[in-house]
Amino acid sequence: MRGAVAAEWTKLWTTRTVWWALAAAVVLMVAGAGQYALYAANDDLAPELLRADGRVAAGTVAVLATALAQFAVIALAMLVMTSEYSAGTIRATLAWVPSRGRLLLAKSLVVAVVALAVGVVLGVVGAVVAAPLLGDRGVVSGGAVVGDALAIGGYLALISVFATGLGAALRGPVATLVTIFLLVVVIPPILELPDVAALNRVAGALPGPAGTDFMRGDGSAGLVVAAWAVAALVAGWRVLRRRDA
Amino acid sequence: MQCEPGPYDRQVAWLSIGDCAGAGRCIPSLRMITLEGLTKRFGAVAAVDGLDLRVEPGRVTGFLGPNGAGKSTTMRMVLGLDRPTAGSALVNGRSYRSFRRPLREVGALLDAKAAHPGRTGRNHLLAMARSNGIPAARVDEVLGMVGLGGAGGKRVGTYSLGMGQRLGIAGALLGDPAVLLFDEPVNGLDPDGVRWVRQLMRGLAAEGRTVLVSSHLMSEMQLTADQVVVIGRGRLILDAPVASVVDRGSVTVRCPDPGGLDALRAALAARAVRVEAVGDDGLAVAGLSVEEVGDVAHRLGVRLHELSRQRGSLEDAYLSLTADSVEFGA
Numbered sequence: 202m203r204g205a206v207a208a209e210w211t212k213l214w215t216t217r218t219v220w221w222a223l224a225a226a227v228v229l230m231v232a233g234a235g236q237y238a239l240y241a242a243n244d245d246l247a248p249e250l251l252r253a254d255g256r257v258a259a260g261t262v263a264v265l266a267t268a269l270a271q272f273a274v275i276a277l278a279m280l281v282m283t284s285e286y287s288a289g290t291i292r293a294t295l296a297w298v299p300s301r302g303r304l305l306l307a308k309s310l311v312v313a314v315v316a317l318a319v320g321v322v323l324g325v326v327g328a329v330v331a332a333p334l335l336g337d338r339g340v341v342s343g344g345a346v347v348g349d350a351l352a353i354g355g356y357l358a359l360i361s362v363f364a365t366g367l368g369a370a371l372r373g374p375v376a377t378l379v380t381i382f383l384l385v386v387v388i389p390p391i392l393e394l395p396d397v398a399a400l401n402r403v404a405g406a407l408p409g410p411a412g413t414d415f416m417r418g419d420g421s422a423g424l425v426v427a428a429w430a431v432a433a434l435v436a437g438w439r440v441l442r443r444r445d446a
Numbered sequence: 447m448q449c450e451p452g453p454y455d456r457q458v459a460w461l462s463i464g465d466c467a468g469a470g471r472c473i474p475s476l477r478m479i480t481l482e483g484l485t486k487r488f489g490a491v492a493a494v495d496g497l498d499l500r501v502e503p504g505r506v507t508g509f510l511g512p513n514g515a516g517k518s519t520t521m522r523m524v525l526g527l528d529r530p531t532a533g534s535a536l537v538n539g540r541s542y543r544s545f546r547r548p549l550r551e552v553g554a555l556l557d558a559k560a561a562h563p564g565r566t567g568r569n570h571l572l573a574m575a576r577s578n579g580i581p582a583a584r585v586d587e588v589l590g591m592v593g594l595g596g597a598g599g600k601r602v603g604t605y606s607l608g609m610g611q612r613l614g615i616a617g618a619l620l621g622d623p624a625v626l627l628f629d630e631p632v633n634g635l636d637p638d639g640v641r642w643v644r645q646l647m648r649g650l651a652a653e654g655r656t657v658l659v660s661s662h663l664m665s666e667m668q669l670t671a672d673q674v675v676v677i678g679r680g681r682l683i684l685d686a687p688v689a690s691v692v693d694r695g696s697v698t699v700r701c702p703d704p705g706g707l708d709a710l711r712a713a714l715a716a717r718a719v720r721v722e723a724v725g726d727d728g729l730a731v732a733g734l735s736v737e738e739v740g741d742v743a744h745r746l747g748v749r750l751h752e753l754s755r756q757r758g759s760l761e762d763a764y765l766s767l768t769a770d771s772v773e774f775g776a
Contacts, residue, residue: 204547208577215569216562284562292527293560293617297577299526299543445528 205298205307213281213311222277226270226323233266234327238334252340259341260349263327264416267353268409270323271360271385278312278361279377282368282437292446301441305369305434312365313358320357324350349416355423356412360385362430363408369437385409476538477503477624477656479524483533486519486680493519495680496533501658503624506651508671508688509660512768516680517660518556521627525554537625549578549621555614555628563603567594567613570602571620580621588616593642607634615646625656632666644670664761668692674760678768691763696756697739700728706748713742728752 213219240246241257250261285291298304328346332339368377384407392404404410405422408429414422479501486494494516501507511517522528524535526542534541537552545551561570571585589598592612597605605613611634618626628647632640647670651657661667667674667688674691676684684691701707704727711729715721719733731739736755743750 204577204579208573211569211573211576212562212565215566215573216564218564288562289557289559290562292522292525292556293574295527296525296554296556297549297574299545299548443529445522 202303202307205303206310208297209281209307209311213315218280218284219277222273222280223319225276226273226319227326229270229273230263230266230323230327231330233269234262234330235334237262237265238331238339241331241335242338244338256338256340257335258345258349259328259331259335259339260324260346261417262331262335262339263324263346264349264353264413266327267320267323267356267416268386268413270327271357271412272382274316274319274357274361275364275381275385276378278316279364279368279374279381281308281312282365283372283374283377286372287374295446302438305366305438305441309362309365309434312361316357316361317354320354321350323357324353327353352416352418356416356426359423359426359430360408360412363426363433366430366433366435366437370433370440372440385412477654478538479625479627479656479658480536480539481520481524481533482536484520484523484530484535485532486516486523486528487531492680494523494530494677497677497680497682499675499682499685501656501675502673503656504651504654505672506647506657506659506670507673507675508667509658509675509677510662510664510667510764510768511660511677511683515677515768517677518629519680520677521554521556521629521658521660524627525552525556547578547621549574549580549623551621551623551625553618553621553623553626555611555618555631557614557629559610560614560617561602561610564601566599566601567605567609567616568598570613571598571616574617574620578621584620584622588619591619592616608636608639611635612639615643623655626650626658628657628659630660630662632661632663640666664759664764668760676764676767683767688760692758692760696758697731697734697736698724698728698752698754698756699731699739699743699750700724700752701743701748701750702727703749706746709746710743710748713746714739717742730756 237246241262246257250265251257285294294304295301298307325346328341328349332341364377364381367380368374371377371380386409389404389407389410392400405414406425408426411422411425411429415426479499481497481499484494484497485492497516497520509517509520519528520535523530524537524542542548542552561567568585568589571588572582575582575585586595586598589595592615594609594612594616597609602610602613611631615628615631618628631643635643644666647657647659651672659667659670671688674684674686674688675682699710701710707727707729711721711723714729714731714734717734717738718731720731722730724730736753740753743753
C-alpha cells in the first residue's frame with residue numbers, strides 16, 4: 202500500500218495538470234469570495250447566512266465561494282483516475298499495482314490529502330479576500346475562519362474521493378464530470394423548484410447540497426457526503442475488478 | 447531440459463539447482479509462464495481458445511501468429527489485465543494479480559503508449575519504481591541501459607516511437623525480473639536498435655531468465671529466438687525449437703532428360719515427404735537429405751545438372767503453418 206501511495210503521489214505532481222487545477226481553484230475562490238462579499242456588503246445575502254447579530258462571518262463567504270471553486274479540485278481528482286484511460290496508461294498502472302482495491306485506495310488517499318490541504322488554503326484565501334470588502338458588516342475571527350476552512354477541506358476531500366470512485370466506474374472524463382455536475386449543481390435546484398417536502402429531502406441528500414449543509418456546520422450532512430464517496434468507491438472497485446483493462 | 451540458475455536469481459537458485467539435479471528439469475512453477483486451457487471470448491469470438499503452453503527459462507521464446515491470432519490478448523491475460531473466460535495463466539506458479547510487488551517478478555513491454563505524454567521519462571520510471579519499492583537509483587541505471595540516459599528529463603510526449611520503445615523496455619527491466627514479456631519490441635527501432643534488442647533478449651535468456659517475445663518479423667525471430675510458438679485463431683499451431691523448424695529445408699535437383707526426371711520423381715515420391723516440380727526440369731524434395739536424393743539418382747542412372755540443399759527460413763515455415771488461420775488475409 203505504501204508503494205502504491207508513493208507512486209500515485211509522484212504521478213500527481215509530475216504532470217502540469219495539477220498546477221493548472223490548483224491555480225484555477227485559487228482564481229475561482231478569489232473571484233467567488235469577492236463577489237459574495239460584495240453581495241453581503243450590499244445586504245443581498247439570504248438571512249439564514251447571517252449571524253445572530255446580523256453580520257456576516259468572513260468564513261461564510263469562503264464557504265459560499267466554494268460552490269464554484271470546488272470544480273477545479275473535482276476536475277483534478279477525477280483526472281487522477283480517468284486520465285489513466287484517456288492517456289492509455291491504465292494497463293501499465295495495473296501492471297505495477299495489480300490489486301484493484303489497493304490502487305483505488307491509494308488514489309483516493311492521495312486525492313483526499315491534497316483536496317483537504319487545498320480546501321483549508323482556499324478557505325483562508327476566501328476569508329482574507331472577503332474581510333476588507335465586508336467592512337462593518339463582516340466579522341473576522343481567527344478561530345471561526347480556521348473552522349470554516351477545515352470544513353471546506355473536509356468537504357473537498359470527500360467530494361474528491363467521490364469523483365475518483367466515479368471516474369473508475371465510468372472510466373471517461375466527460376461522462377464523469379457531467380455526472381458530478383448534474384448531481385452537485387443541476388439536479389438539486391430542479392428538485393427543489395416545486396417545494397415539495399419529499400423532493401426537498403431528496404435534493405438535500407445529493408452530494409452538493411449535503412456538502413453545503415456540512416460546511417455550514419451540519420455534521421450529519423458530512424456523513425451523507427461520505428456515504429456518496431464510499432458508494433462511488435465500491436462501484437469503481439467493482440468495475441476495475443470485473444472489466445478488462 | 448536442464449536449468450542453469452541465472453546470476454540474478456539469488457533467492458531461488460538453491461531451489462532450482464536441487465530440483466534440476468533430481469528430476470532433470472525444473473519444477474514447473476519457477477521462472478516460468480504456464481498457460482492451461484487459456485480461453486478468452488469476446489462475445490461469440492474466441493480470441494484465445496484453449497491454449498496450453500509452458501514458456502521455459504534460459505531461452506528466448508518467439509511468439510508468432512497473424513494479426514488477430516490472440517498474441518496480445520494472451521499477454522494481457524498473463525499480466526492480469528484481461529480476465530480469462532476459462533483456464534489460467536500463471537507466472538512462477540501464481541496469478542499475476544496475487545503479486546504484491548509484481549515488477550520484481552515479471553517485466554513487460556506491452557505498448558509504447560504506456561507512459562503519460564506529459565510526464566518525463568525519468569519521472570515515469572520513478573513512479574513505477576516507487577510502486578514496487580524499487581530503489582530510485584535503479585531508474586538511472588535502466589535509463590542508461592536502454593540508451594536514454596540523456597533523454598530521461600524530457601517529456602514522453604516528445605519521444606520518437608523508438609525512444610518510447612526504449613522507455614518501455616527500461617520499465618520491463620526496472621525490477622530485475624526473472625520473467626520478461628515483450629510485445630513487438632522492435633517496432634519503430636532503427637537497425638542499430640533492432641540489433642540492440644536482439645542482443646538484450648539473448649543476454650537476458652543467457653542469464654537464465656524466461657523471455658517471451660512477440661513479433662511479426664520472422665527474419666528477426668529466426669536470429670533472436672531459441673523456441674518458437676505459433677498461434678492462429680487463438681489456438682496453438684506449433685511449439686518447437688527454431689532450429690528444428692528452420693531445418694525443414696528442401697533439396698533441389700535438376701535433370702535435363704524428361705524421362706529421367708519422371709523416373710526420379712516417382713522414386714523420390716515413394717520416400718520423401720513432398721516432391722514438387724520446379725520449372726521444366728527441376729524438383730524440390732522435402733524430407734530427404736542431399737545424400738539420399740543423390741543416391742536415388744545414382745541408382746536410377748539419371749543425369750543431374752544440380753543437386754543442392756535449400757535452407758528453410760522461419761518465414762517460409764511460418765507462412766505454410768499459418769496459411770489456414772490468417773484472419774485478415776488480402
